[in-house]
Amino acid sequence: MKFFEANFDGLVGPTHNYAGLSIGNVASLNNAKNTSSPKQAAKQGLQKMKSLSELGLIQGVLAPQERPDVYTLRRLGFTGTDSDVISKAAKQAPAVLKAVCSASSMWTANAATISPSADTADGKIHFTPANLTNKFHRSLEPLTTGRILKAMFSDEKYFAHHQHLPDNDHFGDEGAANHTRLCSDYGQAGVELFVYGRYAFDASKPAPKRFPARHTLEACEAVARLHGLSEHGAVMMQQNPDVIDQGVFHNDVIAVGNQNVLFFHEQAFVDTQAKLDEIRRKFGTAADLHFIEVKSSEVSVAEAVKTYLFNTQLVTLANGDMAIIAPTECRDSDTVSAYLEQLTGRGTPIRQVHYFDVKQSMQNGGGPACLRLRVAMSEAEHQAVNPAVLMNDSLFVRLNQWVDKHYRDQICEDDLADPQLLIESRQALDELTQILKLGSVYQFQRN
Ligand SMILES: NCCC[C@H](NC(=O)CCC(=O)O)C(=O)O
Structure with a gap:
């Protein structure tokens, strides 16, 4: 049977903005208060999806979340109509309003951890949404993420969905951004690398000093257990605390793997040699x-x-060749573009580099890899995926039209207090659930 890897990219939501919410993420802090363009951001993302499907890859779309999150504002004591809730939060707690407006679900590498059927004890593809506890704005994502994933991968014969881990920093889980799978072929059992930044229950172990370690060893172990991975099918690796302190807030900022290739910086991990030996074994x-x-x-x-x-x-x-899908920021750096150029001629499986402009996302610290969630699957599993979320020419055209109809050209900080943004966002998402045939995944559709 044929196996391959599909990528599900986050569709940028209508409230995409720069709010400086992610301490430890240099780009997010540097671009705080800049004006964003939700329309351009969504189109840059769609272009990348379309181009990857044209390269022959299976590409899907993961829907954004409802923002501003008025339900969270109500939980925090703001009352009245939705419009009242937003106006009161804007006056009394502007920082909280900014957080509940974030379009951060676009970075679907943080949506969940996924283990393909070749690795799991019951032979199903397992999904665990990430709890994202370390950042308030991101901790609002996992419930809806779980619903959207179930609406995309609904067939229980092939897909197993878990609840996100307990909502506490001890089990801080950032999903696939800290997870890489190596394998000889997508259909063969592989070795899943789980990367953590700290130990939750042992303060004597190394940990970063300046910036937070978002993901714990204990979270990695829990996900490996839930997914039914064997002992020889998983390797737990600690991220080097020094690089977290230099702005490497997720492992996918310093390492990426595919099949039989692990591409990483020499400073990425703790105990690198021992861990590479374990992977090899x-x-x-x-x-x-x-x-x-x-x-x-x-x-x-x-x-x-x-x-x-x-x-x-x-x-x-x-x-069979591998290609690197890089942001244009890599092409614009003499050092990095020269590195990539020689890499393709070195006799490794990596033979091509393709550059994409995803600047709107990059300015919040999200590159091409942050924007995608990988699911290795068989042809039969592929047939069981909700076909309406799979990218093709007509979905590309349809989603671009949808963006043109609903998205603003610009958003600055003051715009977040505009109650109209919620109305526009809900109209857009209501139509999107029909396009992608997701059913009522959003809270406003379930009241
Ligand atoms: N994998 C990339 C994630 C980027 C994301 N940025 C943000 O949430 C920035 C939002 C803002 O500052 O407006 C994060 O840090 O989790």
């Missing part, structure tokens, strides 16, 4: 394993954070 000899380690002398951590060299997608094309 668990991977076995079914295929050559390529560890492509980038030295600090080749590309510094600061340059990697600035250009998102590692927040690239590493995808396998129909002819």
Whole structure:
């Protein structure tokens, strides 16, 4: 049977804005208060999806969330009509209003962790939405994420859905941004790398000092248990606390893997050599394993954070070659573009580089890899996916028209207090659930 990897990209929501919400994420803080363009952001994302499907990859769309989140504002004591709730929050707690307006669900690498059927004990694809506890604005995502994933992957014969982990920093879980799967072929059992930033129950272990470690070892272990992975099918790796302190808030800012290739910076992990040995041992000899380690002398951590060299997608094309899907920021850096140029000629499976403009997302710290959620699947599993979420020419045209109809050209901080933004957002999402045939996944559709 044929197996492949599908990518599900987050469709940027109508409230996309720069609010400086993510301490530890350099771009988010640097662009706080800048004016955003939701329309341009959504179109940049759609263009990337369309281009990847034209490269022969299976590409899907993951719907955004309802923002502003008035239900959370009500939980926090704001009362009256929806419009009253937003106006009161704007006056009394503007920072909270900004947080409940974030379109952060666009970064679907943080939506969930997914283990393909070849790795799990029951032979199903397992999904666990990430609780994203470390950032208030992101902690509002997992319930709706779970509903959307169930509406896309509904067939219980193939798909198993778990509840997100307990909502507490001890089990801080940032999903697939800290998870990579290596395998010789997508249909073969692989080795899943779970990367954590700290130990929740052992303060004597290394941890960053300046910026938060969002993801814990205990969360990684829980997800591996829930998904029924075997001992030899998983490797737990600690992220180097020093690089977290330099702005590497997720592992996908400093490492990316696909099939038999792990592309990473020499400073990415703690105990690198021992961990690479463990991966090699668990991977076995079914295929050559390529560890492509980038030295600090080749590309510094600061340059990697600035250009998102590692927040690239590493995808396998129909002819077996791998391509790097990079943001244009990599092309604009002499060091990084020269590195990538020589990399494609080095005899590793990586043979091509494709650059994409996803600047609207990059300015909030989200590159091409942040925007996608990977699901390795068989042809039969693919047939069981809700077909309305799969990208093709007509969905591309339809979604661009939908964006043109509903999205604003610009949003600045003051616009978030406008109650009309909620009305526009709900109209857009109501229509989107019909286009993507998701049913009533949003709270406003369920009241
Ligand atoms: N994987 C990339 C995630 C980027 C995301 N940025 C944000 O939420 C920024 C939002 C803002 O500042 O408006 C984060 O840090 O979790």
